[in-house]
Amino acid sequence: MTIHRPLPAGQVGRSVPRLEARRKVTGRAEYVHNLVVPGMLHTKVVRSTVPHGRILSIDTAAAEALEGVYRVVTADDIRTVVPDPWYGPAFHDQPVLAIDKVRHVGEPVVAVLAEDPYVAAEAAQLVVVEYEPMEPVFDEIEAMTSTAVVHEVLKPAGTFPDLKHLVGRRDTNVALDYRLRRGDVDAAFAAADRVFEHEFKTQQVMHTPLEPMVSLAEPGDDALTIHTASQSPSFVRIEIARLLGWPENRVRVKVPYLGGGFGAKLYIKLEALVACLALLTRRPVKWSLTMEEQFYTITKHASTFRIASAVKDGHVTGRRCEVFWNGGAYADIGPRVTQKSGFTAPGPYDIDNVAIDSYALYTNRPPAGALRGFGIPQLVWAYESHTDLIARGLGVDPVAFRRRNILREGRPQATGTVLRDAAIEGVLDDIARRMDWDKPFDRGSGTTQRGRGIAVGFKASIAPTTSVAIVNVAADGSANLYLSTVDMGQGSDTAMAQIVAETLALRTEDVKVVHPDTDVTPYDMATLGSRSTFHAGNAVKLAAEHARDQIEALAKSLGLPPGSNYGPADLFKKKYGMQAGNIIGVGTYIPDYKSPAPETGLSDNVTPFWMVGGTGVEIEVDTETGHVRILRMVNACDVGRPLNPKIVETQISGAALMQLGFTMFENMDLDGGQVTNASLADYKIPGMHDVPDEIESLITEAEQHSGPYGAKGVGESATFGVSPAIANAIHDAVGIRLTALPLSPEAVFRALREAEGNTGTDAK
Amino acid sequence: MDASETARTIRFTLNGRPVTTTVESHLDLVDLLRRLDHFGARESCGQGLCGCCTVLVDGVAMSGCLTLAQLVDGRRVDAVEGLDRGGALSPVQQAFIDEGAFQCGFCTPGFVLMTHQLLERNPNPSEGEIRDFLAGNLCRCAAYPEIIRAVKSAASRMRASAAA
Numbered sequence: 061m062t063i064h065r066p067l068p069a070g071q072v073g074r075s076v077p078r079l080e081a082r083r084k085v086t087g088r089a090e091y092v093h094n095l096v097v098p099g100m101l102h103t104k105v106v107r108s109t110v111p112h113g114r115i116l117s118i119d120t121a122a123a124e125a126l127e128g129v130y131r132v133v134t135a136d137d138i139r140t141v142v143p144d145p146w147y148g149p150a151f152h153d154q155p156v157l158a159i160d161k162v163r164h165v166g167e168p169v170v171a172v173l174a175e176d177p178y179v180a181a182e183a184a185q186l187v188v189v190e191y192e193p194m195e196p197v198f199d200e201i202e203a204m205t206s207t208a209v210v211h212e213v214l215k216p217a218g219t220f221p222d223l224k225h226l227v228g229r230r231d232t233n234v235a236l237d238y239r240l241r242r243g244d245v246d247a248a249f250a251a252a253d254r255v256f257e258h259e260f261k262t263q264q265v266m267h268t269p270l271e272p273m274v275s276l277a278e279p280g281d282d283a284l285t286i287h288t289a290s291q292s293p294s295f296v297r298i299e300i301a302r303l304l305g306w307p308e309n310r311v312r313v314k315v316p317y318l319g320g321g322f323g324a325k326l327y328i329k330l331e332a333l334v335a336c337l338a339l340l341t342r343r344p345v346k347w348s349l350t351m352e353e354q355f356y357t358i359t360k361h362a363s364t365f366r367i368a369s370a371v372k373d374g375h376v377t378g379r380r381c382e383v384f385w386n387g388g389a390y391a392d393i394g395p396r397v398t399q400k401s402g403f404t405a406p407g408p409y410d411i412d413n414v415a416i417d418s419y420a421l422y423t424n425r426p427p428a429g430a431l432r433g434f435g436i437p438q439l440v441w442a443y444e445s446h447t448d449l450i451a452r453g454l455g456v457d458p459v460a461f462r463r464r465n466i467l468r469e470g471r472p473q474a475t476g477t478v479l480r481d482a483a484i485e486g487v488l489d490d491i492a493r494r495m496d497w498d499k500p501f502d503r504g505s506g507t508t509q510r511g512r513g514i515a516v517g518f519k520a521s522i523a524p525t526t527s528v529a530i531v532n533v534a535a536d537g538s539a540n541l542y543l544s545t546v547d548m549g550q551g552s553d554t555a556m557a558q559i560v561a562e563t564l565a566l567r568t569e570d571v572k573v574v575h576p577d578t579d580v581t582p583y584d585m586a587t588l589g590s591r592s593t594f595h596a597g598n599a600v601k602l603a604a605e606h607a608r609d610q611i612e613a614l615a616k617s618l619g620l621p622p623g624s625n626y627g628p629a630d631l632f633k634k635k636y637g638m639q640a641g642n643i644i645g646v647g648t649y650i651p652d653y654k655s656p657a658p659e660t661g662l663s664d665n666v667t668p669f670w671m672v673g674g675t676g677v678e679i680e681v682d683t684e685t686g687h688v689r690i691l692r693m694v695n696a697c698d699v700g701r702p703l704n705p706k707i708v709e710t711q712i713s714g715a716a717l718m719q720l721g722f723t724m725f726e727n728m729d730l731d732g733g734q735v736t737n738a739s740l741a742d743y744k745i746p747g748m749h750d751v752p753d754e755i756e757s758l759i760t761e762a763e764q765h766s767g768p769y770g771a772k773g774v775g776e777s778a779t780f781g782v783s784p785a786i787a788n789a790i791h792d793a794v795g796i797r798l799t800a801l802p803l804s805p806e807a808v809f810r811a812l813r814e815a816e817g818n819t820g821t822d823a824k
Numbered sequence: 825m826d827a828s829e830t831a832r833t834i835r836f837t838l839n840g841r842p843v844t845t846t847v848e849s850h851l852d853l854v855d856l857l858r859r860l861d862h863f864g865a866r867e868s869c870g871q872g873l874c875g876c877c878t879v880l881v882d883g884v885a886m887s888g889c890l891t892l893a894q895l896v897d898g899r900r901v902d903a904v905e906g907l908d909r910g911g912a913l914s915p916v917q918q919a920f921i922d923e924g925a926f927q928c929g930f931c932t933p934g935f936v937l938m939t940h941q942l943l944e945r946n947p948n949p950s951e952g953e954i955r956d957f958l959a960g961n962l963c964r965c966a967a968y969p970e971i972i973r974a975v976k977s978a979a980s981r982m983r984a985s986a987a988a
Contacts, residue, residue: 075924077921077922077924078924082921084926084929084932085932085933086864086904086905086907087862087863087865087903087904087905087932088905091863091866091930093863093866093930178850269964270866270868270869270930270931270962270964271866271868271928271930272868318928319866319928319929319930320927320928320964321928350870548928549926549927549929549965550927710927710967710970711927713966713969714965714967718965718966739871739873740873741869741873745962745964746968747959747961748955748958748959748968748971749955749956749959751955751966
């Protein structure tokens with residue numbers, strides 16, 4: 061490869077095909093799924109069959125006797141390598157293998173190891189665990205007051221200062237209570253013309269990445285290498301080092317491409333167990349989950365949201381929000397969801413008087429964590445359904461009502477943080493314009509009724525978080541980017557390479573991105589919450605600028621006049637007499653941030669940037685069957701200035717279609733804590749036929765002034781508006797209001813019959 | 825019965841090259857391909873519902889995770905790795921890149937092989953026919969709009985080169 065003279069800028073904003081495109085279409089992209097290491101053992105875990113129970117006995121004799129079984133491991137064995145084997149990002153509440161009791165069906169209790177995965181699976185069936193069942197609790201509202209207590213004592217991790225007040229709290233399922241108070245809510249309700257009050261629910265769903273979760277640990281000399289399908293290699297390194305009591309540099313975490321993440325592969329999941337097993341056996345150990353096992357590992361929070369609004373003169377003057385998050389048996393990142401999402405619960409509206417209470421609850425369901433939106437889709441579902449109901453109640457057009465109340469640039473959001481660079485109105489306008497909202501609409505006839513709906517939402521970025529990047533310019537002028545951001549399909553390798561190329565005047569295709577390897581690539585908090593483009597992107601830009609400054613300094617030191625057209629390769633050759641040397645640029649980025657005050661939940665700088673997304677739909681309801689067909693879907697997002705418009709558009713439609721599944725049919729059926737549809741046979745995810753007849757992705761004109769080249773994240777934004785837009789459209793079409801997801805044909809059918817006064821229940 | 829007692833030697837062609845190997849009766853085609861360092865077919869759902877493990881056996885698309893390895897004895901197996909044997913991408917692969925028809929790439933080989941199968945049988949499919957034929961392949965990143973565009977684009981490229 062010849063690296064030519066500096067190119068004109070224009071790398072950013074160009075729809076460069078993904079750098080790894082060829083590897084992906086030929087089936088040669090690397091995933092941990094494919095990884096085979098000499099001498100490797102496979103592990104299969106024995107999982108709890110009860111939702112809550114004391115472990116009375118574990119009999120491993122028959123499993124150990126099976127030919128080909130290498131070893132059978134219980135919590136007692138784990139404690140010989142990790143004396144205090146409790147892990148987690150927010151709370152240290154999750155045992156590597158169950159200790160004394162189990163808290164959900166599917167919890168790992170025993171690990172069986174064999175060279176042949178089929179033998180490990182067969183032996184796992186031979187382990188007998190006896191439980192004394194304990195009273196379970198499954199519902200988030202019941203968990204507030206139930207006698208069943210999932211964890212006897214709360215154990216927040218030291219990571220987050222604002223969780224410290226929870227240390228040692230006993231006999232409660234409330235893992236975190238976040239509160240916000242602004243203005244005088246009681247007075248607003250007392251003075252209101254009208255008060256609207258509703259309750260909305262969401263169901264438990266699962267990420268279902270098609271590459272099931274997988275980790276492989278290799279023991280070394282006083283060291284450990286973990287190959288893992290993880291979105292957060294830096295966190296895995298820190299957490300494994302903490303568990304082992306080792307310095308960070310003895311734990312090496314490597315991540316190739318991910319076959320989907322969506323939040324499932326965040327923080328620490330399979331890594332703790334494979335690390336312990338590798339140390340116990342002194343052999344490499346691989347743990348590959350099946351699709352079924354993923355349903356018992358991490359899910360999206362089911363939720364209940366009680367929302368009430370005071371309305372005076374057509375404006376919302378006060379809003380009360382009570383949100384209950386069903387976190388399942390282990391906190392994972394649920395307490396952060398509770399707070400970070402909780403403070404946007406009143407929605408993107410200009411409301412002076414706000415009260416929010418947001419509760420993270422432990423229950424005996426499989427754990428819930430982050431799933432593409434960090435709780436925001438659950439909130440938007442409620443507040444945009446509610447907003448639509450208010451508009452209808454007042455007899456005002458839903459778009460006009462939103463425009464009247466919308467939060468505009470320069471106005472304070474619920475926390476008191478003033479809105480900057482958030483095109484909320486722009487997104488709403490783009491959708492309304494695209495849908496010809498002000499023009500007459502064909503409402504169907506007979507048993508085919510048509511309607512349309514619209515919804516917008518917003519999200520704060522997780523803060524404060526740090527990213528570090530290294531740009532290494534070689535003697536021929538080509539560049540490597542060392543970064544721990546994980547490319548799980550969102551296209552971060554390509555976008556980050558574009559930033560380097562733009563800054564150093566290279567071609568994007570000539571920048572090589574080195575994948576996360578914590579021995580080599582620097583710290584990055586995690587690839588989550590649409591934070592990478594902004595945080596890692598800023599770090600990458602700083603690193604590239606640092607390299608560029610050094611190249612300029614080199615030119616100057618060689619006596620070249622400023623602006624001379626020597627390329628980096630010429631400079632290196634002039635300096636070292638041959639093709640030799642490197643220039644290393646380093647960039648570290650952490651935005652300013654102010655934590656919400658504990659008593660009021662207020663902060664004047666609660667997020668480094670806002671994400672905005674909205675959806676409009678036109679739908680058709682078959683009033684005889686309750687079947688809803690989506691004829692048209694328009695999604696618009698404020699992404700700042702897009703680094704790669706084509707990848708951004710794919711992110712927008714992909715996020716919206718994923719949320720379409722969570723809206724229309726995805727639902728984990730639970731029976732006594734058991735997931736009765738834990739397979740793609742019974743748990744349907746969107747396929748070709750679920751794509752609306754027409755789907756459009758709009759990039760709203762905007763700029764994030766603090767973002768790299770004006771950009772910010774986009775991975776989640778198009779999920780926000782989907783669910784309420786569809787429910788609002790159903791209401792528009794047939795006059796019924798659904799307040800719980802999913803919006804299944806059965807739910808629509810029942811609501812239609814109920815509206816006719818025929819509930820079907822009295823025909824005995 | 826010990827697994828080794830069910831082992832049998834089979835002969836088949838893989839992407840045009842003859843293979844002779846011994847496989848146990850329980851082994852499926854995806855695992856056999858993995859033993860032969862072919863990782864383009866991947867087990868995801870394990871039930872033949874997602875299409876990630878698509879492999880062509882005697883020219884017919886099969887779910888590798890539901891096909892016992894011993895059953896390919898004497899047959900022709902084509903995996904995604906064979907499509908660019910000559911060094912150049914197939915028109916379908918190129919169309920997938922040009923249209924940005926994937927994100928994480930895990931399901932992509934399955935979609936690419938199914939698209940080849942579709943275009944062999946129907947060189948000019950309508951959008952409805954594309955959706956029907958690819959309904960058995962799942963993409964959790966939901967790059968479906970781009971996949972539909974890629975299939976149309978590949979179809980017109982292949983028709984153009986057939987006419988030339």
